Amino acid sequence: MGGGKNIEIFSISGPSHLTSIDWTNSYHRTSVASSLVKGVYILEMDRQDKLVGPESRAKPWWEFFNFTLVETLIDQSDCSIYGAVFEYELYNLYQRTADLNVPPRYVIAFRGTNLGSETRLCDLKLDLRCFFNCLHRGKRLLHAIQAIKTIVAKQSEPAVWLAGHSLGAGLALLAGKTMAKSDFLLQSYIFNPPISSIPLEQLLHSKMLKGVFRITESTIKATLAKILKDRQVQEDDPKTASWIPYLYLNKSDLICSEYVGYFKHKAFMSKIGASKIERTGARNSVRTLLVGRRRKSSPSDLSTEPLHVLPSADITVNMNNPTESKTAHGLHQWWEQDSALRANWQISCIRLCPKGKSVKLLN
Template sequence: MANKNGIDVTEFAHFANPDWEDPVHRRCIAASLVNVVYLLETNENQANELCCLLQFEVKETVIDDNDNSIYGVVFQWHGTTNAGPGGPPSKVVAFRGTLLRPKNISHDLVEDMKVAIRHYDSISRVEKGLQYLRKSLHNNGYNNIWLAGHSLGAAIALGTAMNLMKEERHNLEAHLFNPPFICPTVPQLKVFEMGGNFSVLRDNQRSLELYAKFVGISDWVPNIYVNQKDPICQTYVHYFEVLMGIYRHKSHLLYESMKYLFSFDLVKKKSPWHLVPSATVIVATKHFFHNHHTIRQWWLKDLRINSIEYIPPDEVIQSIKYNLPVETV
């Protein structure tokens, strides 16, 4: 039966024995584990019940030092199926989004605002999350680890992954549900699509560093889940459509277009975490939720979705590298 928070554990019963090679099952398991992070703050008994059903255990909790709330969890697989590629992950590092409860709302909204205005480096939850991710990778190897998050938690997960890749490349399996895409706006992206030369950059070395980082993670393909009616994340769809249009037809404009895309971040001296060169974008098209931003939609097996993989062609990657000084690539 549903508890006072409206969660019915029987919704998850069909994942007691998942097909780990089925992307739908992998999506639903990842979303369910993110939901456990929420439940640990609202209903610990039900969180434990759901963990048991999914055959994961809470190995470690990631605590916010400002309000002592749980915003992340390191889950460990304890089922009978061997963990590894094509099977269950040995560990999942998952982060929740904003909780509108007296205990959580104040600091959660502060973190939301930091994401909105791109004060990425001041988001304390990212650095702490990175410590737990590094430890999990060290103990298990990146082929056995998943990264997951919803809303603010998706931004934290993405920031954690991007910071990790500053030091070392990992093709980490990531499930990012409703990640915020704050800027550029759709009208700005239409200009970006035209490939205009909007050279507002004043720090050329910084721009070259960003291009090199952008190119360097092109083989990392996170799963980005958006609802086409969700204003917080729906711009991701247009962003990748525009990016692929430039990849396919206007590669000679890519360098200048990327300069424009990064311009706000360069002027403000911020790293654009939300911009990734590759992704599998899964779009929910079923509109029976009043809240298009909810995590609940993503653990439903019968959710109507469209899935498109956006990966830049090799010749485009080489074209970008050609425009960069050798020492920055």
């Protein structure tokens, strides 16, 4: 989180122009969700800087939108605040419907990596787990799942949102998949999620070369998986097919940009009838296929899929090309007030039918 101290002050860098929230407006919902995640970042910064009471900088990030802080989620490994549960004070004023555009009662938000002296080591270890697709083996995810289940037990799933940025986006993705396996489809706002793939969107400019590389990669991994049958991972869980998270990506962000290529490839392979090859390739890496899967197992109800394996998603891509990588990965871009900058957002939807045909392709 760069940009000096001003980026921590809501009245300076937050979406303070949103004095009235229209919950049917996707930009408003995105701004609120990203602001709550920002609030978790500032909660941890306040803890490390020992700022309490009137000196706290975190409260405006949720109080401005009429949310209250119900619970902070603490990682016992380093005693840091990695998440929080917020409750919307005006929830009871809205009619109970199944409409996804009504406000949530609870939002469970997760911050990303904090490079402060007290959190650096633990967070970087979790970043490595994301890279090697083993975030599900960390205690932080198990703790997050327990907190989510407690809240979901109080409310039906439309009243509960998940939100996360960067490392926190990885937690939210795995948590959302895990809850989907139990038939709880939580509305989820996933900002700049990490992906353990070569960032071809950044490295190659030719669409043809990127397409050839991805098809070749999928074919090789699918062939290896077929040969090494005892090491092939499980098929798609049909329960997760109906869970459609909102993904927010920036094409200039090395950490998340390859999600754009992943979904383009997924849609193309579906179009040509090669979905099975794509799914098998996405679920495996050459390293795990050749080395094997000899690590300790995880709880059976916990999603162990790679983060990027998603049957469906609503995707918003920021097409701006900032000069600084921090800007491309920053959370502030998702509540940007400038309508000209927001005009560079491209919104697409990937939803696969039961037969594997794509409803809509990315541009």
